[in-house]
Amino acid sequence: MKTLLCCCVLWLCLPPLLARAAVLHIDLGHGTKTWTTAQLLARADAATVTIPDDVAFRHRMRYRAVPLRALLPGLRPDQHLQFVAADGFAAEIPADVILNRQGAQAWLAIEDPAHPWPALAEGGKGSGPFYLVWTDPQAAHISPEQWPYQLASIRALSGVDARFPAIVPQADASAEVRQGFTAFKRSCFACHTMNGEGDARLGPDLNIPYSPTEYLRADLLRGFIRNPQSLRHWPEARMQGFPTQQTLSDADLDAVLAYLRYMAKHKTPTP
Known part of the structure; x- marks a missing residue:
């Protein structure tokens, strides 16, 4: 009876965690690579980064994050990236901004299902499961639109002028x-x-x-x-x-x- 009760409690707790389980799709033009939350959090280069003035939350935030460059092997400065969010937001960022090593650095922040990020002010929505954040963004004149959250995929595409x-x-x-x-x-x-x-x-x-x-x-x-x-x-x-x-x-x-x-x-x- 006790075992059955424990199983029932565990089953009731699993859906919220499973609902937050997520994958990120990255396509640089030679096949799509899929990363799960667990895989990203387990990477050796995952680190804790502090963002003094976070764009989404508008205050200081700390994240477990991976250097975005490390997830984009072979990316060339002349390429162009599109970051697509679950809500229809589509940020267009030249690859040379991501590859910049002189100041601003792009990080992929990863929401841990066991420790979810707080809700955003508007409507109580979340910014997870993945969020592109920047350290020293002013060094590369990074705009607020280049901080996409609720991130679902990253794709290498032709530049905006050529596509549209x-x-x-x-x-x-x-x-x-x-x-x-x-x-x-x-x-x-x-x-x-x-x-x-x-x-x-x-x-x-x-x-x-x-x-x-x-x-x-x-x-x-x-x-x-x-x-x-x-x-x-x-x-x-x-x-x-x-x-x-x-x-x-x-x-x-x-x-x-x-x-x-x-x-x-x-x-x-x-x-």
Whole structure:
């Protein structure tokens, strides 16, 4: 009877742990490698890293993590990586940023099912099972959109310009528009599509059917990008905004608006 009771208790405890069990898929173009939580936590290079100002939690956090470079054997500086999250977020990061050895270092943080991370502020959701975090991110100008959590897969792909030509300004576009395009790819394209192109599924398209520059004054749109709640109080909103010069400079913000105004005149018809 005691044995049966113990088995029942163990069975009741297993589902929550199994529900958190996870795998990460990495495809660098020569076959997919699958890592389980247990395999990653057991690696000899797993270490405890401290993040003083974590992007997701907005305070100091400590993680068990593996240097991301170690999970990407053979990665070349000229390659491009896409980090896809379970919620539809798709961060696009050039490989040379990951391979950088002069300052910022990318780490894959791994959530231990026995010691889960705290829930995020919005809706009590979790950031696990895998989370790309950075030490010394300012050394490589890492933006908040380059900290994908709820990570499910990492893929080596062609660059954004080659995959999505309808988002690229034409050759005669101004320098400010091109600067805005670069900032858009870094800060906006992880959540939004443009002209119907892109892999993100978290936010709306920013040109079809209308660009926000077509229905919002520039000052309101600028304020919204800095703080989405400044335009419409909506506690459940998922956009976090770019409140500081470190996350998006005034020059880059103005350039993004110039790019959006430019693209409003270069819409691509959708089926």
